[in-house]
Amino acid sequence: MNKLIAILIVLMFGAVLLSPFVVNVISGGKATPDLVLPTTGKCVKDTEYMRANHMDLLKKARVKAVRDGVRTKDSSLKNCQTCHVRRDEFCDKCHHFVGVKPECFECHYFPTGK
Numbered sequence: 530m531n532k533l534i535a536i537l538i539v540l541m542f543g544a545v546l547l548s549p550f551v552v553n554v555i556s557g558g559k560a561t562p563d564l565v566l567p568t569t570g571k572c573v574k575d576t577e578y579m580r581a582n583h584m585d586l587l588k589k590a591r592v593k594a595v596r597d598g599v600r601t602k603d604s605s606l607k608n609c610q611t612c613h614v615r616r617d618e619f620c621d622k623c624h625h626f627v628g629v630k631p632e633c634f635e636c637h638y639f640p641t642g643k
């Protein structure tokens with residue numbers, strides 16, 4: 530009887546320890562949530578680069594525009610919207626997922642579709 534309980538406890542711990550791996554397998558090991566991606570056009574840089582570095586691109590463009598008065602059409606927030614039409618289905622979704630909240634949209638217009 531005691532043996533049975535001990536085995537059950539070991540199995541329960543095992544299940545808890547393994548659960549992140551199980552979730553990972555079920556979700557296909559995705560590091561990002563389901564995003565609504567544009568079906569036409571190409572991003573300003575390749576996907577891998579954008580996933581990791583879009584913030585640098587935007588911040589560089591900001592410095593250029595605000596400090597030097599030089600506009601870079603590609604890297605403006607307005608340009609992103611021509612393809613990533615809704616912020617809530619793309620930018621916000623991923624930002625919630627990773628827990629960042631850029632303060633940009635307090636000033637910059639980027640519709641959420643609501």
Ligand code: HEC
Nearest residue numbers: 566567570571572573576579580583603604605608609612
């Ligand atoms: C001409 C259309 C277009 C423009 C403009 C554009 N994108 Fe993209 N973007 C895409 C497409 C299409 C994809 C998906 C590519 C793929 O399927 O791998 C993408 C992918 C991305 C990704 C990666 C998403 C993922 O799956 O991880 C990020 C981040 C991103 N874009 C940010 C931006 C930002 C920021 C801007 C503005 C500076 C911008 N994009 C401008 C079309 C565009």
Ligand code: HEC
Nearest residue numbers: 561580583584587609613619620623624627629631632633
């Ligand atoms: C695939 C996931 C993903 C998508 C899609 C995405 N972001 Fe991000 N974004 C991130 C991550 C992760 C960070 C935080 C990086 C860090 O803290 O080093 C970030 C940070 C940022 C920052 C810097 C915030 C700060 O205060 O430093 C800006 C600006 C930004 N994102 C804009 C956008 C815009 C605009 C879009 C939509 C066009 C977008 N992002 C779409 C993942 C994403």
Ligand code: HEC
Nearest residue numbers: 587588590591594600601604605606607631632633635636
């Ligand atoms: C307090 C308000 C405010 C906040 C917050 C803010 N911006 Fe701006 N941003 C501005 C103003 C004002 C301009 C200049 C607009 C102009 O001259 O047309 C600007 C310009 C820009 C430009 C150049 C515009 C273009 O079309 O080329 C970029 C890119 C930019 N900001 C990105 C960002 C990003 C990324 C964030 C968040 C990390 C951010 N901004 C946060 C007010 C703000």
